Amino acid sequence: MSSRPNNKREVPMKKLMLCADKVIDLTRNVNHIRTNQKVKLQISGNLRDSVLVRIEPLNSPNSAKNNEALVKNGTAFFSNLRFTKSSGRGNKIDLKIYFDSNPDRILVCKKFIKITRDGPRDRKKKMIPDWNSIGSAENEAASPAVDENSAKWPYEKYVSDVAEFGYYLEYYNKVTGPLFNEQQLKQIVQIWFLTIFLFFLSPFK
DNA sequence: CTTGTTGTGGTTTGTCTC
């Protein structure tokens, strides 16, 4: 068994925003965790202080721990949320959010996160060695080990940032009125798609 | 020392391609 790094892998905080009766996930790039792994979750929006917020997976109730929080300064913060059941191969859980207010409110966040026993893992090394590369420093330099996650990261983060910008734009358009006219919005969308298309052609993807 | 968390190898299962 190889030695293990000291730095623990902490899941980035999940952020949900309530917009009317919709739940907007601002952190869709955080989409896979291990069962019983600690997750921080922040739910913000038009919430009254001191309201109790309880969350649980829609399909497997009672499989969440530390799943209650009080609203403070308009935000409910779950600092040690854990899910004990996996969501199944390729599936994500739907999150039910229960507000203990008067009247009670229940909202659902679709496809909140994927939960497996292992969580996200690097691809396994092949058991059959590549004899051409053994003991060859030249080969190692020519084809350095690529961390799949870090290679994928810039694109996923970019898409996530664009999505986040879109959500905020929609929110502010509702709250403060349109920030852009139709022609300007069309131009923005065209630039998004052009940039993503160019990214696919670039050597960085 | 005990308990909880995290990383990893072995194995099984699902999906895709031919």
Added chain:
DNA sequence: GAGACAAACCACAACAAG
């Protein structure tokens, strides 16, 4: 249907914190 590959589960070792 067979084979390849990815994604998942299981078990266990290594580490950190109390």
